[in-house]
Amino acid sequence: MPASTISVSQRVKTSNTLPEAKANARTTLRKQLREARRALSPQQQRDAAQGVVKQLCSLNFLIEANTIAGYLVNDGEVDLKDYIEMQWQAPQAKQFALPVLHPICKGHLLFLSYTQHTALVKNKYNIEEPALVCPSVIPTSQCDVILMPLVGFDTNGNRLGMGGGYYDRTLAFTQRNVYPQKNISSNKPKLVGIAHDMQEVEALPVASWDVPLDAIVTPTRTLIFNTAE
Numbered sequence: 001m002p003a004s005t006i007s008v009s010q011r012v013k014t015s016n017t018l019p020e021a022k023a024n025a026r027t028t029l030r031k032q033l034r035e036a037r038r039a040l041s042p043q044q045q046r047d048a049a050q051g052v053v054k055q056l057c058s059l060n061f062l063i064e065a066n067t068i069a070g071y072l073v074n075d076g077e078v079d080l081k082d083y084i085e086m087q088w089q090a091p092q093a094k095q096f097a098l099p100v101l102h103p104i105c106k107g108h109l110l111f112l113s114y115t116q117h118t119a120l121v122k123n124k125y126n127i128e129e130p131a132l133v134c135p136s137v138i139p140t141s142q143c144d145v146i147l148m149p150l151v152g153f154d155t156n157g158n159r160l161g162m163g164g165g166y167y168d169r170t171l172a173f174t175q176r177n178v179y180p181q182k183n184i185s186s187n188k189p190k191l192v193g194i195a196h197d198m199q200e201v202e203a204l205p206v207a208s209w210d211v212p213l214d215a216i217v218t219p220t221r222t223l224i225f226n227t228a229e
Contacts, residue, residue: 022205022207025205026160026163026204026205026207027163029151029152029160029201029204029205030151030152030160030162030163033151033152033160033199033201034075034076034151034162036198036199037075037076037077037151037196037198037199038075038076039076040076040196040198045076045078045079047219048078048079048196048219049078049079049080049081049082049083049219050082050219051218051219051220052078052080052083052194052217052218052219053082053083053086055217055218055219055220055221055222056083056147056217057083057086058222059215059217059222061144061145061190062145064144065094065144065145065190066094066095066144067094067095067096067097067138067142067143067144067145068087068094068095068096068097068143068144068145068146068147069096069097069098069099069111069138069143069145069146069147069189070083070084070096070097070098070114070147071098071099071147071148071149071194072098072120072127072128072129074125074126074127074149075162077149077194078149078194078195078196078219080147080194084096084114088115088116095113095138096113096114096115097111097112097113097114097138097143098111098112098114098118098129098130099111099129099166099167099170100112100123100129100130100132101123101124101129101166102170103132107164107165107166107169108166108169108170109140109166109167109169109170110132110137111137111138111139111140111143111146112129112130112132112133112136112137112138113130113136113137113138114130118130118131118136119131140170140171140173140189141173141187141188141189142187143189144189144190145189145190145192146171146189146190146191146192147192147194147217148167148191148192148193148194148213149161149193149194149195150193150194150195150199151199152195152199152200152201152204153193153195153199153200153201153204153213153216154200154201154202154203154204155200155223156203156204156212156225157212157213157214157215157216157223157225157226158203158204158206158210158212158213159193159204159210159211159212159213159216160204165209167211168209168210168211169209171189171191171211172209172211174188174189174191174211175211190214190215191211191212191213191214191215192213192214192215192216192217193213193215193216193217194216194217194218195216195217195218196218196219197218197219197220197221199218200218212225213225214226
């Protein structure tokens with residue numbers, strides 16, 4: 001395990017309700033972290049992207065993965081463009097996928113194949129995504145790893161997103177407390193949050209529907225959770 005990789009074996013349990021005070025705290029924290037992220041200079045963003053590439057390239061589960069879902073940069077997120085293009089050019093190229101707003105199941109995502117030739121369109125949030133072509137859909141359970149953007153994180157593997165709940169709804173099937181009767185270990189994607197170091201907080205105000213992460217990667221370190229899986 002690289003020196004910059006930290007293994008974490010325990011999480012803070014999430015609550016079953018979201019009181020008004022906690023909801024307000026999440027909203028305030030989301031606003032502050034987004035503003036700080038957008039305030040990073042172009043050079044700081046480039047340095048962050050290069051640091052994340054180095055971290056990702058050292059992770060065995062990514063090296064062994066066949067299908068990886070990523071994202072296209074938005075709102076000051078860490079840009080994965082260099083990592084994706086590097087993997088496209090590798091001798092054993094990976095299959096990449098990008099999230100697309102589900103046209104039928106509102107509030108959910110689909111994942112579509114992403115190559116150098118994929119036609120992109122802008123969704124209602126002005127974020128580029130692959131044009132919806134049914135043969136390009138990759139079932140979420142067939143993604144070995146999903147690299148996810150986030151607004152904030154803590155060292156217990158908790159993720160604060162943009163507030164739409166798209167990833168949490170789409171990935172709810174990975175949680176045993178949602179489908180306790182199913183053995184999900186064989187088709188559960190590894191969930192990896194990508195973040196700037198400055199997006200870390202001491203403890204996120206979590207909600208019962210938040211899907212925890214298996215790992216968090218920043219420009220300077222990698223946090224690994226669920227080491228038993």
